[in-house]
Amino acid sequence: MKIETTIFILVSLLGSLYAVPIGKSNRTQEGTLGEARLILPQMDNDGLPLVPVRDALELRLLTSFGGFTQLEGVGGWESDGSGGGRELHHEAVWVYDIATTNDATAEILLKDIALWLKKQARQHSVYLRLPSGEIVFV
The missing domain is CATH 3.30.70.120 (Alpha-Beta Plaits)
Incomplete structure (x- = not known):
């Protein structure tokens, strides 16, 4: 079973933090x-x-x-x-x-x-x- 995880970075823009997706992981339940x-x-x-x-x-x-x-x-x-x-x-x-x-x-x-x-x-x-x-x- 594939576990899809989105990877985010935090970006500060005008004093606010935003989570910006930058990609997907390549992990499955098995590894x-x-x-x-x-x-x-x-x-x-x-x-x-x-x-x-x-x-x-x-x-x-x-x-x-x-x-x-x-x-x-x-x-x-x-x-x-x-x-x-x-x-x-x-x-x-x-x-x-x-x-x-x-x-x-x-x-x-x-x-x-x-x-x-x-x-x-x-x-x-x-x-x-x-x-x-x-x-x-x-």
Whole structure:
């Protein structure tokens, strides 16, 4: 249950005090809200589009959290190349930001979704930032 609290400042004007609203708090009955993040490549490791996985992920996020923000981006990383040197990789990704409570229930649900996503997208790992700010590669 969300507890909406308006934050005020007191302003003195011509000898009178006025309470001026300046914003809303982001607290719920369970605690503060946080922002989780999942990153999904747009192609699998064989170069096949992951649009069906993206669509299924979005449905899971809507069902589980009531919404998300999706951005497109580019991810990059280095790995050991076949010739013994370093190999640089770039790939187009979908980034999902999810506002959720910062508690154990949300963490368990997010990790479950990340494990499901890893399997569906046939990935070695999935980037997950928990609402606490902790980053895990599932």
